[in-house]
Amino acid sequence: MVKVAILGFGVVGSGVAEVLTGQGDGLHKKADELIELKYILDVRQFPDSPFAGCFVQDFSVIENDPEVDVVVETIGGVGAALDFTERALQAGKSVVTSNKELVATHGPRLLAMAAEHQVVYLFEASVGGGIPILRPLSDCMAANDILEICGILNGTANYIFTRMVQDGIPFAQALKGAQANGYAEQNPTADVEGHDTCRKLCILSSIAFGWHLQPQQVPTKGITQITLEDAAYAAACGRRIKLLGRAIAEEDGRICAYVEPHFVSLENPLAGVEDVFNAITVKGTATGDVMFYGRGAGKLPTASAVVADVIAAARQLERASYRPWQPNRPECIVSPEELATQWYVRLAQGELTGERLTIDQGQKGESGWLTPAMTKPALEKALAGKDVLAVIRVLD
Amino acid sequence: MVKVAILGFGVVGSGVAEVLTGQGDGLHKKADELIELKYILDVRQFPDSPFAGCFVQDFSVIENDPEVDVVVETIGGVGAALDFTERALQAGKSVVTSNKELVATHGPRLLAMAAEHQVVYLFEASVGGGIPILRPLSDCMAANDILEICGILNGTANYIFTRMVQDGIPFAQALKGAQANGYAEQNPTADVEGHDTCRKLCILSSIAFGWHLQPQQVPTKGITQITLEDAAYAAACGRRIKLLGRAIAEEDGRICAYVEPHFVSLENPLAGVEDVFNAITVKGTATGDVMFYGRGAGKLPTASAVVADVIAAARQLERASYRPWQPNRPECIVSPEELATQWYVRLAQGELTGERLTIDQGQKGESGWLTPAMTKPALEKALAGKDVLAVIRVLD
Numbered sequence: 001m002v003k004v005a006i007l008g009f010g011v012v013g014s015g016v017a018e019v020l021t022g023q024g025d026g027l028h029k030k031a032d033e034l035i036e037l038k039y040i041l042d043v044r045q046f047p048d049s050p051f052a053g054c055f056v057q058d059f060s061v062i063e064n065d066p067e068v069d070v071v072v073e074t075i076g077g078v079g080a081a082l083d084f085t086e087r088a089l090q091a092g093k094s095v096v097t098s099n100k101e102l103v104a105t106h107g108p109r110l111l112a113m114a115a116e117h118q119v120v121y122l123f124e125a126s127v128g129g130g131i132p133i134l135r136p137l138s139d140c141m142a143a144n145d146i147l148e149i150c151g152i153l154n155g156t157a158n159y160i161f162t163r164m165v166q167d168g169i170p171f172a173q174a175l176k177g178a179q180a181n182g183y184a185e186q187n188p189t190a191d192v193e194g195h196d197t198c199r200k201l202c203i204l205s206s207i208a209f210g211w212h213l214q215p216q217q218v219p220t221k222g223i224t225q226i227t228l229e230d231a232a233y234a235a236a237c238g239r240r241i242k243l244l245g246r247a248i249a250e251e252d253g254r255i256c257a258y259v260e261p262h263f264v265s266l267e268n269p270l271a272g273v274e275d276v277f278n279a280i281t282v283k284g285t286a287t288g289d290v291m292f293y294g295r296g297a298g299k300l301p302t303a304s305a306v307v308a309d310v311i312a313a314a315r316q317l318e319r320a321s322y323r324p325w326q327p328n329r330p331e332c333i334v335s336p337e338e339l340a341t342q343w344y345v346r347l348a349q350g351e352l353t354g355e356r357l358t359i360d361q362g363q364k365g366e367s368g369w370l371t372p373a374m375t376k377p378a379l380e381k382a383l384a385g386k387d388v389l390a391v392i393r394v395l396d
Numbered sequence: 397m398v399k400v401a402i403l404g405f406g407v408v409g410s411g412v413a414e415v416l417t418g419q420g421d422g423l424h425k426k427a428d429e430l431i432e433l434k435y436i437l438d439v440r441q442f443p444d445s446p447f448a449g450c451f452v453q454d455f456s457v458i459e460n461d462p463e464v465d466v467v468v469e470t471i472g473g474v475g476a477a478l479d480f481t482e483r484a485l486q487a488g489k490s491v492v493t494s495n496k497e498l499v500a501t502h503g504p505r506l507l508a509m510a511a512e513h514q515v516v517y518l519f520e521a522s523v524g525g526g527i528p529i530l531r532p533l534s535d536c537m538a539a540n541d542i543l544e545i546c547g548i549l550n551g552t553a554n555y556i557f558t559r560m561v562q563d564g565i566p567f568a569q570a571l572k573g574a575q576a577n578g579y580a581e582q583n584p585t586a587d588v589e590g591h592d593t594c595r596k597l598c599i600l601s602s603i604a605f606g607w608h609l610q611p612q613q614v615p616t617k618g619i620t621q622i623t624l625e626d627a628a629y630a631a632a633c634g635r636r637i638k639l640l641g642r643a644i645a646e647e648d649g650r651i652c653a654y655v656e657p658h659f660v661s662l663e664n665p666l667a668g669v670e671d672v673f674n675a676i677t678v679k680g681t682a683t684g685d686v687m688f689y690g691r692g693a694g695k696l697p698t699a700s701a702v703v704a705d706v707i708a709a710a711r712q713l714e715r716a717s718y719r720p721w722q723p724n725r726p727e728c729i730v731s732p733e734e735l736a737t738q739w740y741v742r743l744a745q746g747e748l749t750g751e752r753l754t755i756d757q758g759q760k761g762e763s764g765w766l767t768p769a770m771t772k773p774a775l776e777k778a779l780a781g782k783d784v785l786a787v788i789r790v791l792d
Contacts, residue, residue, distance in 0.1 A: 019539050019682055020539075032538070032539075124536060129683075130680070130682065130683030130684065130686060131683075131686050132528075132532035132535075132536030132537065132686065135531070135532065135535060135536050136528035136531065136532050136536070139528075139531060139704060139707075139708060140520060140528030140531050140532070140701065140704050141528065141700070141704065142428070142703075142704045142707045142708075143415050143416075143428075143699075143700040143701075143703035143704050143707065144700050269665075269668060269669075269689060272665060272668045273665075284526070284700065285696075286415055286526065286696040286697060286699060286700030286703075287525075287526030287527075287690060287691065287696070287697045287700050287701075288526070288690065288691050288694075288696075288697060289690060289691075290526060290527050290528065290688070290689060290690030290691075291687075291688075291689035291690060292686070292687075292688060292689075293665060293686060293687035293688075293689065294683060294684065294685060294686030294687060295683065295684050295685075295686075298684075300681075300682040300683070300684075301682060301683045301684060303539075303682060304537070304539040304540050304680065304682030304683050305536065305539075305683075307538075307539035307682075308535060308536050308537065308538045308539050311535075311538045311539065312535060312538075
């Protein structure tokens with residue numbers, strides 16, 4: 001019998017308790033007969049919870065109980081979560097988490113610490129919620145060199161775009177609707193400014209390329225400036241606006257990683273990903289493009305990914321852990337400024353070289369353009385002195 | 397050092413040799429430094445191959461060489477492939493295959509034999525080519541009960557539909573084009589009659605539900621009767637024709653599995669899967685729908701899936717094998733006749749209850765219809781005495 005402790009009884013932590021024990025809505029049975037929930041750490045009291053007998057408030061109870069084999073960290077952030085993760089690993093317990101900020105920031109150290117103590121540190125739920133992506137990328141695509149990762153990694157941002165396009169409402173109103181529906185937090189900064197996408201991209205990139213890409217090395221642009229006119233221009237040229245995280249391997253082994261909104265061609269399967277869904281495209285040398293699609297967040301999807309990792313840890317898959325990430329390699333990072341693509345440009349007046357786009361709405365004298373493929377500096381040169389309302393990268 | 401023998405040097409077998417050694421187009425490096433290709437079994441001679449030194453013609457050389465840890469079976473069929481697989485497992489060697497017919501037919505016996513000899517039998521490449529699907533389904537979704545699997549599992553059939561719709565050419569001509577492009581075999585029966593889809597569905601279902609579903613238990617209908625008019629009616633109601641394999645878990649634990657063409661709503665991400673691509677949607681109790689998408693066939697994608705399994709076997713992941721499949725349970729099989737769905741019906745003349753569809757082409761007096769949701773017997777009752785040109789199930 002493998003005994004589990006959950007740190008934090010929030011949305012994900014309570015979902016993990018339900019999936020582990022089969023005591024949740026729509027769940028049919030216990031995840032695994034060999035796994036038992038022993039502790040839940042939370043500062044709050046939950047006297048009416050079906051798990052009331054499991055609660056403790058002092059981490060050292062878990063740390064010092066040799067019966068606990070696997071610790072599930074769903075506290076979030078890089079404070080107590082980091083402290084407890086380190087102490088659990090040092091006490092010889094495997095750790096499973098959904099905490100993308102902690103993994104993206106301290107992943108290499110925690111993976112090394114797990115290997116040193118012959119336990120595992122697993123974090124499938126940190127990217128794409130319930131979508132299996134890290135293990136397929138790490139194991140099933142092991143015979144490939146990865147050429148590119150491109151993903152819609154934030155369901156909140158994608159939901160906002162979908163509402164803007166389908167309901168014709170502006171960004172601020174779509175954001176309010178997302179908050180009202182529980183799809184966006186009251187402080188939506190991490191979602192709409194792209195930080196959440198950036199952290200997930202760093203985890204994917206580190207697994208794909210084997211060295212730690214740090215969030216602060218990834219130029220990140222959010223979606224707060226996107227207008228209904230931009231969405232109309234996208235439709236006018238057969239594209240949809242999506243916030244993408246991309247990491248592209250150059251021939252020389254350097255990585256070009258960035259987060260920004262794109263005009264995505266309807267021919268690209270990412271264009272059809274709507275609402276709160278996520279999708280990640282991975283291009284391998286042998287497989288070509290494969291895509292993983294599903295709900296990127298939510299209590300039960302995320303909890304089920306956590307519990308799959310708990311099962312893997314419990315079955316003592318010694319090699320279940322991700323391979324160690326080499327240290328960060330700043331010399332291997334290419335600026336996305338150098339990535340030549342087409343661009344969408346909205347001008348208040350004047351003209352550009354490229355394909356002209358027209359929309360019904362919009363200001364007097366304005367125009368939309370699709371430029372030829374060029375780098376960011378070349379684009380800036382072409383736009384010098386012009387009255388530019390918007391610039392968005394294009395993905396075919 | 398783990399030594400590997402490949403059985404059969406056809407398209408997949410030669411691809412496996414290339415991916416293992418990194419000696420193929422677009423491949424950057426050896427799949428794994430710890431794995432060495434020792435033998436290739438083929439009745440033919442390949443004196444000019446870079447692997448010329450590896451060829452043997454007698455399986456007993458491989459069977460009796462204790463240095464061989466992993467045997468890759470890419471012979472196909474259920475003759476020599478079955479004999480060699482059994483002998484390899486009995487000799488204590490792990491076996492990896494892309495042979496869907498063998499797995500779908502004899503999977504339970506071979507999995508049990510592998511467990512008995514403490515080796516593994518892996519077959520990620522047998523479904524979806526290079527798309528990671530079996531391991532994610534088996535491991536990453538382990539905390540879910542699976543409610544439904546629905547997939548476009550045959551690239552040839554999907555390519556034919558895409559050409560019919562995009563180029564406006566009839567089935568026979570689209571099939572010829574597929575053969576000319578190497579996407580269909582000279583004998584296309586297994587692809588166009590749905591047998592290939594059926595075998596893959598049986599493998600997915602057996603992994604998802606834990607007991608062996610046999611191909612002959614799955615009602616299977618192919619695509620040879622689909623006309624351009626059917627495709628036009630599909631477009632007229634916002635749908636696309638796709639050949640789907642579906643396995644649906646009923647509340648009582650019985651499984652409804654079948655293969656047939658469907659009108660698929662454009663709202664469903666399966667509708668956007670074109671050309672030779674495959675996609676598999678899996679609905680779990682906790683994750684909801686997740687989808688896996690990519691090239692379902694081809695030399696290097698399939699080879700890369702085989703080699704990922706070789707790496708897993710080589711790393712001695714004792715638990716890497718799929719859990720055993722319980723024996724077949726005929727009492728748990730529900731006929732798709734009982735599955736109530738909408739139907740598309742094309743009538744030479746007359747009317748039906750439902751939504752009327754119109755197309756520009758077509759015969760004088762004909763009409764298309766979308767019925768309300770009903771079972772197959774109810775539909776047949778409604779169609780009694782009518783001049784019916786086509787009937788296709790609808791998926792929203």
